[in-house]
Structure formats: C-alpha cells, structure tokens
Amino acid sequence: MQLKQVIIVHKAGDPMSKRWAEKCAQELEQLGCRVLLGPSGPKDNPYPVFLASVTQSIDLAIVLGGDGTALSAARNLAADRIPILAVNVGGHLGFLTESPDDFDSETVWDRLLGDRFAVQRRMMLQASVHEGNRTNLEPISDRYLALNEMCIKPASADRMITSILEMEIDGAVVDQYQGDGLIVATPTGSTCYTLAASGPIIHPGMDAIAITPICPLSLSSRAIIIPPGSVVSIWALADPDLSTKLWMDGVLATSMWPGQRVDIRMAECDAEFIILRKDYSYYQTLREKLQWAGARIQYGNHYRN
Template sequence: MQLKQVLIIHKSGDALSQRWAKKCAEALEKRGCNVLMGPSGPKDNPYPVFLASVSLPINLAVVLGGDGTALSAARNLASDGIPILAVNVGGHLGFLTESPDDFDSETIWDRLEADRYAVQTRMMLQATVHEGNRTNLEPVSDRFLALNEMCIKPASADRMITSILEMEIDGEVVDQYQGDGLIISTPTGSTCYTVAANGPIIHPGMAAISVTPICPLSLSSRPILIPSGSVVSIWPLADYDLSTKLWMDGVLATSIWPGQRVDIRMAAEEARFIVLRENYSYYQTLREKLQWAGARIHYHNNHRN
C-alpha cells in the first residue's frame, strides 16, 4: 500500500483519540504523506469536505474511536473503496476496531507499506423511500447506507409510541408487526442492536439479511433470516402521529409518511477494514466482547485439565 494521502479521523470531543491522531499525523508526515485530519461525531462529519477537496486518491483512512466512529467512516467511504484502519481509542465494545495495545505507529506504517495486512470486506445495506406500492420504483429520498442495520421505528418526545408495520419480502406480504419497530440487519450488525432484541448472531462471512422485531406485541412474531439478494419493503400503517422514522446505524436518516414504503436491500458497496492481528478470530472476538465463558475460564492444555 502506498501512503501518499491518508485521512486521520478522531472521535469528536475525545481528548485521547485526538492525541493519538496528532501522533499518527506526525509519523506519516515524516514519511512524506499528505494528511487530512478531523473529528467525527453526531455533529461533525468531515468526510464530504475531505472527499471533495482532494485531487489525489486517498490510500487509507485511520479512524480512532469506537464502533460508532468506524460505522460513520464505513458509510462515507465505502462508495470510494477506501480501506479503513479502525483503532479502539475512546470507544467501548469495539467489535469493528483493532486493539490499541497492538498499535505502534512506526511498525504499523512499515507493515502497511510492505502489504503485510489483510482486508476484510463487510456487506452493507441500502434503503430508499418510495411512494405507494412496489410499482413505484423511483425513490423520493436519498439513498441511505448502513453497515450495521436499518431500523424503522417511531420517535416522539412526549410519549412511547408503538408502530404497526407491514413487511413484504420480494413482493410477498410476510407479516404485520405491532410493537416498537423492526431491525433489518447485516451480519456485522447482528452483534449490535439486533442481538439486544434477541435476534440471531450471524458470522460476517455469510451473505444474509436478518429481520428482527423490537418488543412485538405478539409471541408469534419472530426474527427471520433471508438471502442477501432479497428486497425488504416496509409500510408504516395507522401512523396517526406521523412519527415513523428510518434510522441507519443508529443515526436518523429520514421520516416516513403514511402511503410511503421503505425498500431495503444489499448495497453494491462493501466496507473494507484493515486487519493487522495475525491471530484474528471472529469467535475470539465474540468470547471477549460478549463475555462468554470461554473468555473467563482459561485452560492450560487441550485436555481441559
């Protein structure tokens, strides 16, 4: 990998990740690399300005923060195929990030320039809002991307609202859900909001979409796993308060009005994450992040003595 132009993104409002960002920028600039550095957070999105201002290709994005910072990078950089090196600095769980304990800037840049790393691609979802039934294919909204999940649920400042959502898969009505909403998730997102709603955990090597109801008012409403080529269409019914919203990775995308539907499908774009750990294991990540028994009890040999 050439390191001619690199983005360094730090978690907005986090002093530790900002210090790391300055340290990385200094090390890269000593190697003759052009660095663009900025914060990312709920009120800060540096990507549109950076992408519009550069004339040379961006070789790498170094993202210093937690999973939320990495998700924002994926949504903004996937369309340009820019690889992301995400490091858990100031984050919490860090499913998508490298451990800061293994991060030595000089060694890392040497490894990247020598192509001693792996690239893990992650499936993404796209969502568009349409008027009426499935014969109306022209969207009335922007195209929204998500790495974890799309979520359709109501939002109100003064009361708890339940929704009634009708879902089609590939043009066939599947169910009507009454409850707090629906989560349409990628395998990457299966360990986030989906697992909190009792949805399935899906290995990121699979190409699949999960649909998980949030607190449904029916014991028969269960999560469902469908092929990645499917199109999920969702209509809000009986939305008297005009409160139904579409959320992408926990960020508000747009409102959905009665008579409109949301079409969700696999995106053509994929997020690309740099993996530096030579002993990387998805199952080890599950054990450690979810505190499964395998992360608490350590045996000295394969006989479990």
C-alpha cells in the same frame, strides 16, 4: 499499499483520540504523505469536505475511536472503496476496531507500505424511500447506507409510540408487526441492536439479511434470515402522529409519511477494514466482547492439542 494521501479521523470530544491522531499525522507527514485530519461525532462529519477537497485518490482512512466512529467512516467511505484502519482509542466495546496494543506506530507504516495486513470486507445495506406500491421503483429520497442495520421505528419527545408495520419480501407479504419497530441487519450488525432484540448472531463472512421485530406484541413474531439478494419493503400503518423514522446505524436517516415505503437491500459496495492482528479470530472476539462464560463449572479439555 501507497500512503500518499490519508484521512485521519478522531472521536470528537475525546482528548486521547485527538492526541493519537496528531501523532499519526506527524509521522505520516514525515513520510511525505498528505494528511486530512478532523473530528467525527454526532455533530461533526468531516468526510464530505475531505472527499470534495481532494484531487487524487485517498489511500487509507485511519479512524481513532470506538464502533460508532468506525460505523460513520464505513457509511461515508465504502462507496469510494477507501480501506479503513479502525483503532479503539476512546471507544468502549470495540467490535469493529483494532486494539491499540496492536497499533505500534513504529512498525505499522512499514507493514502498510509492505502490504503485510489483511482486508476484511463486510456487507452493507442500502435503503431508499418510495411512494406507494412496490411497482414504483423511483425513489423520492437519497440512498442511505448502513453497516450495522436499518431500523424502522417511531420517535416522539413526549410518549412511547407503538408502531404498526407491514413487511413484504420480494413482493410477498410476510406479516404485520405491532411493537417498537423492525430491525433489518447485516451479519456485522447481528451483534449490535439485533442481538439486544434477541436476534441471531451471523458470522460477518456471510452475506445475509436478518429481520428482527423489536418487542413485538405477538409471540408469533420471530426473527428471520433471508438471502442477500432479497428486497425488504416496509410500510408504516396507522401513523396519525407522523412519527415513523428510518434510522441507519442508530443515526436518523429520514422521516416516513403515510403511503410511503422503504426498500432495503444489500448495498452495491462493501466496507473494507484493515486487520493487523496476526491471530485474528471472530470467535475469540465474541468470547471477549460478549463475555461468554460457558458453564458455571469450568471443565478442563485435555483432549485438545
């Protein structure tokens, strides 16, 4: 990997993350690297300015924060195939990030320059809004990207609204859902909102789409897993308050009006994450982050070598 031009993004409002970013920027500049530095948060999105201001390719994005900061980086950088090194500085759960203990700045630059790292590619979703029937393929919205999930659910300032949604998969009607909404998730997102809604956990090495109802008012409404090449089409029915929204990774994408549908499919690009840990294990991450305790009585396994 070359380190001629690097983005460094820190979690907005977090002093520790900012200090780490400034330290990394100083060290990279001493190596002759041009650094683009800025905060990322609910009110700060530095990526459009960074991408518009460069004349040569960006070699790497160093993202210092939590999972939310990493998700924002993936949405903005995946289309340009910019690898992301996410480090959990100022974050909480840290499913997508490297531990700061594994980020030794005295050796990490040499490891990156010497290609002594792994790249993990994670499937993303893209969504667009269309008018009416599925035969109308011309979108009326931007293309929205998500690493975790697309979610269709209402939003209101003064009351909790029940949504009624109809879903088709590849042109076949699946069901109508009455409840709090629908989550359409990637394997990466299966351990986020989908997991909280009692959806399945899917290994991020797979390409698949999980669809999970949120608090459905029917015991027959269940989560399903479909192939990555499928197209999920969702309409909002009985929406007199015009409250239905499309959310990408928990961030508002756009509103949906009566007669419109959202088409969700596997994105044309993957998010690329740098892995520094030599002993990386997804299953160990599950045990640690979800605090799996196993049986109440712990038994020793003397048969394992």
